[in-house]
Amino acid sequence: MKELIRLVVTDPWGDRHACRAEAGVSLMQAIRDAGLDIAAQCGGCCSCGTCHVYVDPMWLDRIPPAGADEKEILELVMALQPGSRLSCQIRIEPALEGLAVQLAPGSTF
Amino acid sequence: MSTATLDGTDLLSDAITQSPHAYFRDLRLSDPVHWNSRHKAWLVTDYEQASNGFRNPKLLSNRLKRARESLTDDQQGTVGRTLAILEKWMVFQDGAEHRRLRGVVHKAFTPQVVAAMEDDIRALVRQQLAVLRQRITDEPDRPVDLLNEIAYEIPGPIICKMLGVPPEDRFRFIDWTEHISTLIGGFTGDGDRYEKAHAAVLALEEYLTGIIEASRPGDDNLLNRLLQAEADGERLSRQEVIATAILVLFGGNRTTSCMIANGIRALMLHPPQQQALREDPKLMNAAVEEIMRWEAHTKFTVRIAGEDFEWCGRRIKAGQRVFLSPLSANRDAKMFDSPDTFDIRRPNANRHLSFGTGIHICLGNPLARLELRIMLAEILSLLPQLELVEPEGVWLPTLINRVQKRLLVRAAR
Numbered sequence: 320m321k322e323l324i325r326l327v328v329t330d331p332w333g334d335r336h337a338c339r340a341e342a343g344v345s346l347m348q349a350i351r352d353a354g355l356d357i358a359a360q361c362g363g364c365c366s367c368g369t370c371h372v373y374v375d376p377m378w379l380d381r382i383p384p385a386g387a388d389e390k391e392i393l394e395l396v397m398a399l400q401p402g403s404r405l406s407c408q409i410r411i412e413p414a415l416e417g418l419a420v421q422l423a424p425g426s427t428f
Numbered sequence: 429m430s431t432a433t434l435d436g437t438d439l440l441s442d443a444i445t446q447s448p449h450a451y452f453r454d455l456r457l458s459d460p461v462h463w464n465s466r467h468k469a470w471l472v473t474d475y476e477q478a479s480n481g482f483r484n485p486k487l488l489s490n491r492l493k494r495a496r497e498s499l500t501d502d503q504q505g506t507v508g509r510t511l512a513i514l515e516k517w518m519v520f521q522d523g524a525e526h527r528r529l530r531g532v533v534h535k536a537f538t539p540q541v542v543a544a545m546e547d548d549i550r551a552l553v554r555q556q557l558a559v560l561r562q563r564i565t566d567e568p569d570r571p572v573d574l575l576n577e578i579a580y581e582i583p584g585p586i587i588c589k590m591l592g593v594p595p596e597d598r599f600r601f602i603d604w605t606e607h608i609s610t611l612i613g614g615f616t617g618d619g620d621r622y623e624k625a626h627a628a629v630l631a632l633e634e635y636l637t638g639i640i641e642a643s644r645p646g647d648d649n650l651l652n653r654l655l656q657a658e659a660d661g662e663r664l665s666r667q668e669v670i671a672t673a674i675l676v677l678f679g680g681n682r683t684t685s686c687m688i689a690n691g692i693r694a695l696m697l698h699p700p701q702q703q704a705l706r707e708d709p710k711l712m713n714a715a716v717e718e719i720m721r722w723e724a725h726t727k728f729t730v731r732i733a734g735e736d737f738e739w740c741g742r743r744i745k746a747g748q749r750v751f752l753s754p755l756s757a758n759r760d761a762k763m764f765d766s767p768d769t770f771d772i773r774r775p776n777a778n779r780h781l782s783f784g785t786g787i788h789i790c791l792g793n794p795l796a797r798l799e800l801r802i803m804l805a806e807i808l809s810l811l812p813q814l815e816l817v818e819p820e821g822v823w824l825p826t827l828i829n830r831v832q833k834r835l836l837v838r839a840a841r
Contacts, residue, residue, distance in 0.1 A: 392534075
């Protein structure tokens with residue numbers, strides 16, 4: 320059985336959800352698989368900005384930085400913050416055990 | 429339907445145009461990646477495969493190239509040139525070229541830019557609904573065409589304002605965009621469609637060149653953003669600026685008014701759902717998503733296979749056409765419970781594919797959603813006073829969009 324990595328996702332209304340995800344999937348897919356409402360309209364192609372999350376400050380340095388395409392889309396999202404990332408561009412791996420993120424405005428319907 | 433039988437079903441027949449769902453349901457169950465010999469295209473009908481198809485880089489978007497290359501030498505300078513211009517639309521581009529064009533236009537359709545249009549949209553909707561109220565009061569027995577007389581007058585002025593062209597000029601280019609629509613939309617029965625589209629593109633080029641020459645650099649609108657990208661060098665050519673402006677005028681017009689008409693019709697056909705929405709306006713966002721799921725405005729999105737590959741046991745060959753069907757995928761029971769039921773409380777309605785998905789997902793979708801939300805919120809109290817003249821609707825024979833010819837209503841008796 321594959322190891323599951325624990326995540327904590329806070330929805331835009333402030334409710335915290337404990338989720339578990341397999342290594343290798345994107346954070347966006349993990350959030351969607353957990354049954355949370357995430358727009359992610361382009362389905363993970365770094366094209367729409369509707370999977371925008373705020374990564375908890377203590378985790379920011381522990382995930383690979385945003386690439387050029389992601390930065391370009393992040394410039395266009397609503398309510399950009401220092402922890403802003405596109406969840407489709409973050410790959411879940413064992414080192415992210417306990418990762419905490421919040422869904423940003425515009426990432427749900 | 430046997431998968432071994434050659435399927436020559438005419439997707440533009442009256443039967444399929446008016447009632448497509450039974451044909452699609454059979455395909456989803458028996459052969460989700462299916463060869464239609466009449467249209468010489470693979471029809472992709474179930475949710476998972478259509479969704480995969482939208483994200484598959486082996487499926488390319490430039491479907492006009494083949495048509496252009498098949499023209500005679502005499503046609504290359506006229507119709508060929510028009511097709512070459514339309515090929516510059518980002519919707520027909522792939523890879524880095526697509527990303528470069530899309531990046532510029534995306535800046536004009538951010539959530540902030542769209543939200544700033546809300547007051548303009550609401551004012552326009554109220555103006556149009558005042559016209560509707562007056563008509564049904566003065567002439568209760570005379571049908572009003574909600575699509576062409578009311579809804580069609582909403583997206584046009586809004587997209588003009590966003591682009592930076594005078595809204596009153598839309599009457600000049602409505603016919604031009606309709607002629608392009610006939611070509612792009614896969615309508616049949618118009619033998620002159622290439623020539624008409626060519627004349628329309630020439631007219632739009634001339635019109636937009638005049639607008640560009642008169643534009644004031646300080647105004648914050650899409651046209652100036654496009655011109656700025658051109659001035660920055662390397663990002664956009666003048667022909668790309670004009671082609672993109674034509675795309676925005678084209679895309680923001682007819683499709684959105686059809687979505688509005690589809691939405692009003694869906695609510696009029698389901699009075700209890702309509703009542704639930706009146707009682708709880710917080711359901712509006714979910715209702716709009718369900719409308720787009722249940723009555724998708726996109727029948728097919730066309731892709732061209734860029735290479736040979738296997739798909740669901742089928743051998744797809746380079747150059748073959750692939751028709752991805754949001755209309756069918758949105759009714760897939762594997763994705764949506766009781767998919768033929770219209771339910772504004774459906775929890776996953778927003779997973780519909782009506783705007784596509786992947787790198788080509790419709791950039792104008794936040795604007796279209798906002799226009800639909802405002803229109804439905806404003807018309808809700810009026811709906812009980814209206815009745816549909818043609819409850820089944822009259823659908824147009826087109827391969828790309830699922831659009832009605834008209835939406836006739838009159839004062840309820």
